Amino acid sequence: MTTSKSGTAPEDEGYYGFHDQDDAAHLHALGYKSEFKREMSPWANFSLGFTYLSPVVGIYTLFAFALATGGPPMIWSLVIVGIGQLLVALIFSEVVAQFPVAGGVYPWARRLWGRRYAWMTGWVYLVAILVTIASVSYGSGPFIAATFGIDSTVNNTIAFALALLALATVINFMGTKVLAKAAIIGFTAEIIGALVVGIWLLVAHREHNLGVLFDSFGAGGDGSYMWAFAAAALIGVYQYYGFEACGDVAEEVQDPGRLIPKAMRRTIYIGGAAATFVCLALVLAVADIPAVIAGEDTDPVSTVLTEAFGPIGSKVILVIVLISFLSCAMSLQAAASRLAYSYGRDGMIMGSSLLKKFSATRHVPPYALVVAAIVPALIIIGSKISTDAITKIISFAAFGIYLGFQMVVLAALRARLKGWVPSGKYSLGRWGLPVNIAALIYGIIAMINMAWPRTPDAPWFDNWIVALSAAVVVGIGLIYMTVHPLHDSSSGPYADAIPQK
Template identity: 35%
Template sequence: MSAVEEAGRKAGQTELLRDFTATSAFSLAFAFISPIVALYSIFTVGLTMVGPGFWWGFPITLAGQMLVALSFAMLVSRLPLEGSIYQWSRHLLGPTYGWFAGWAYIWTLPIAIAAVSLGGAGFLAQFLGLDSTSKPVTIMLALALIAGITLANTIGRKFLKVIIGLCIVAEIIGSIGLGIVFLGLYQVNDISVLSEGVIDPATGGFMLPPLLFGVAIAGWAFVGFESAGSIAEEVKDPQRAVPKAMIYSLLFVSTIVAFSALAVILAIPDLAAVRAGSVADPVAATIEHHLGPVGLHFMTATFVIGFIACMVGLQASVSRVIWALAREGDLPFAKTLAKLSGEDRLPVNAILAAAVMSLVFFALSFTNIYMMLLTFTTAGFYISFLFPALAAAYERITQGVKPSSFNLGKWSGVVTITAAVWLIFQTANISWPRFAELPWYENWAVLLVVSILAVLGFIVRAFLPKR
């Protein structure tokens, strides 16, 4: 019996409705990655900590992540199952290995939602003319955003498609449109500024430490393409549709992010002030300098929509992973979490559970613990990716080629193994303690949080029914 047939047999009355198309899967992955969130969440950090040369982290990270996307595309064409990372790992190396893959992913995504809700609340406050530095304002708006995306995810697939479609239009205006305007009309700096911070003036070669930090920063920008696999059992002809959605979403978003970043860097009126940390928000300052308050207000609206789109995609993805684990009896309250509701047969209880988890992490956003969790978030994606990537590489080495609808022929093994090596490198690169001035628990936050989650995972796993 194939993995797909096995999933259908176990689903019974909880079989999902196949109402998403290849375009829907692409759109969800596009929204999850979100060019606006991908870029503007890391832009200020990259400029101030590395310099304009942090831009080189984008093409390097894209090359590595494209290997991962191709490897995952081969996996999902064989195993088009809800829950993506969890299911692939489970079917390749067994239930326990798969469970910990799902466990890592389930923790990563709600933390990301909480973080993105804070960023979105800041832009929303600016758009509404409220004090974006006020904690009560930030709290109320962030909670409203989480409530809004939860409603969007539970009301029905058709409504969800419309929301994501509108968000993508806003993303394109806010990223591509702004980039074209800046490059065409408001270029201030020469492209040679991209050497600042990463090129040694004496030798003309790359300086490895800042370049690696730029790659680590860019790591946040190119995750989320795997979310198309999280809804595989809701997609028509998933063996062919989902691999394309993964690859195209990564290619489109990465191109937009790199283009927009280049345009903004070249349009910044005072790079020295930005590098010195004198400009709190270089993107907003650059937009207002060139386009005035009206232009800034319009662009802020597109930024808000971009953050909402990202949150919708994040919550949809994690809810499907929760549902997939619950269907297998791999979570507490499994029967409740595996229930599907309404004519659209949506995992409403799993969506609500994801919302509650996000609210818990949001409540921690005003503590030092949250900084540790936030540091873990980017690394958490790559750690989660490592589970199926390592399993796929092991299978390729020990068992050879497996037939799939999507494959790369003689290059399949090279891509699969190299993707795993890249993920090991990038996980270590992101987790590396670079700042001696920080408290030890923040410098080693990734290792510390991983250790805590691993121990907690073993405890939870011990109380689950043996399978």
């Protein structure tokens, strides 16, 4: 479906610019009239994806695990996964260029396949992203405690996590323009922090040369190193998502069919480069790598930062890290609320009448935002009852996002084989089919790696917790679809990417 060049209604002429008229006509042709304001610049759209991906949060959170599990060569997983996720981003770029509708994976799956498939795609992704918001907020707790010199107790961690979540919610409630500015501030702080920390570590505190990146230091024991690398590669697998958030806010960006595909690719390029650079600087600055692998140094990031920057400098770094956590939670919340709103607008789920409501003053979906705040808050509070339980819930987060991704990739492949020819402002042309197949193969391998049991001494349900949690989420979704099949009565357009015979 190509972009319509027809004009909008006369009453719109004073409000929309040239691109706004074009965008409104395109959206109207897709069956919608947007209530959002197109106030998000291309730079802000990229920043939203970047802060969702958040190199600082991803690397700082998983660096100790990855280094202890796979040694320095684990850094190569960032390159491998980056290429794999770029393939996924290219497919998403084709889809969003043709269907620039708020909500991301759900409306994409709806247009590529149909209502039921889209419902499950959106359900899996929404649950995963709500859990991820809780995970990021909860993960910020110890950093906030360290910044203020407070003991990182369970109660403190919960309180700090809820405070960060509340601040992210307030920013989102203030509208697209404020969200856009906050995303740019978050991106600027994070990229400057990453560059300053990385350069200083490489210049003044480098303990190894580049050859160390090919030395496992005995990680993985006597078995095949491939298994140790696969486990350590989770640092890469968990790093490279967030680019889809650029498409979640498609109705808030001018000329989205052209600009959002660029923002998605830039998120991969720049976010991946920043993550790899931070990881490289940390690896080369760890003085005693064998101690990390042996479990004697369980927090090499803090060790390196304290030695390199001292107590005052470390505090400054911690503040930058906290800005990164806040920006990440904020971007995740924006993505989740747009998906929930999109569900509501199509009348797909119980509570749609509230989810589709829109604030005329702030131009945001308030009840969808409330869902994106309350559900993560309940998960965080639940850790008071059982830290083990929240760990199990969070284990689904990354896998669920990948599953949602691959459901779209599969839908795109199916549609392509049934005659879909991407007709937006971005297209892979003859490369579309091979890239689509490669993206699906990569995604399946990544999900197998995430779900693979690696704790043989633990009870079987803990060993298979990622796969089991995914089965539970899908199972609950199937039960809901059977008991309350609102999706079948949804009147919005669907399956129109495939040519009708």
